[in-house]
Amino acid sequence: MTDHVDPATAPVPTGWRHRVDPRPGLDRVRDSAPAILQIVIAATAAFAFAHYVLGHPAPLLAATVTVSSLGLVRDARPRRVLETVVGMIVGILIAELIVLAAGVGWWQLAITLAVTLVVARFLSAQPAFAIAAAIQSAIVMVIPASVPFIRLIDGIIGGIAALLVTALVPRRPLRAATREGVALLAAFDGAVATLVQALRRGDRVRAERGLEKARALQPLVDEWRVSLESGRAIARISPFLRRERFELERHERVRAHLDLASRNLRVIARRVVYLCDDRQSRPVAADLLSELAAGARLIGESLADISFEPPAREAVRAVAARLDPAALTGGRTGSDHNLLGAMRPLAVDLMTAAGMPAAEARAALPRV
Incomplete structure (x- = not known):
């Protein structure tokens, strides 16, 4: 997957080289x-x-x-x-x-x-x-x-x-769908990385930036959906795309569950913003969210290579097995408890995106 660059710290291109840069045009030609x-x-x-x-x-x-x-x-x-x-x-x-x-x-x-x-x-x-x-x-x-x-x-x-x-003469829809799925997961990874940093530092400003990034995921989900709908429709009539039908259906399964995961990430982001008001570091929540992001990165790799799905499932399952809010907070309830509880449906969505049956994914969570 593509490395995420924080917009707040990314270099800003200036000068005539940026104005006459042919790369965006060449990318458009390649894509079209x-x-x-x-x-x-x-x-x-x-x-x-x-x-x-x-x-x-x-x-x-x-x-x-x-x-x-x-x-x-x-x-x-x-x-x-x-x-x-x-x-x-x-x-x-x-x-x-x-x-x-x-x-x-x-x-x-x-x-x-x-x-x-x-x-x-x-x-x-x-x-x-x-x-x-x-x-x-x-x-x-x-x-x-x-x-x-x-x-x-x-x-x-x-x-x-x-x-x-x-x-x-089909347009090779799987290539376009894979590219857009990878773009979504890269943006997902960037949003999670910002929220993890906010939890480690107790930084509300960074948490709000993470919430903005999480909210910006929906257009990417929708673009991926359009590409997959188009690709699946073409594959149904094209004799040259029969081999891609299974992969397009698999991508649609991943997309549907990542759509849910993106929505759950927005819930988590809102709770992180609220928690960071006290400027306290929360390393446990940060570590758990970071490990879930590592599983999501493996899901991104699986879009091009299905062999990454089993390690993605196991990576998220290992985190899900520890998502017992009461045990992690020493039996206390409150905002920290709610944040950890919000990670449970996110873990389920990521496991199902990686191909795990929904019942098995829910069973991987500790009973609460």
């Missing part, structure tokens, strides 16, 4: 390379088929429908691609009908856009659906054609090409 390949292949194939096989003189919409429906977005599920294609076909059909009935002109363009947007908004709750339909209808109105409905055929060809390339 599969999508770029998909778009190039699909658009070229759709254009070539419409032009050379069907004899269409300028099959612009065969290419534009393909490019717009695939896009560079993370969510490349076949259903999303199909919805976008349908929206654009609706826009083309409406425009073709108005051109046939009323011709081409500025007021015809206004009517076409109005009708397309109304119909598209009625058909779908997604704003992108209506915008895609409107763009294609505007192209039909602005660029004339000698044969009625030839552009509708071009649009259908582009849509078919987009759907075919989604299955036959």
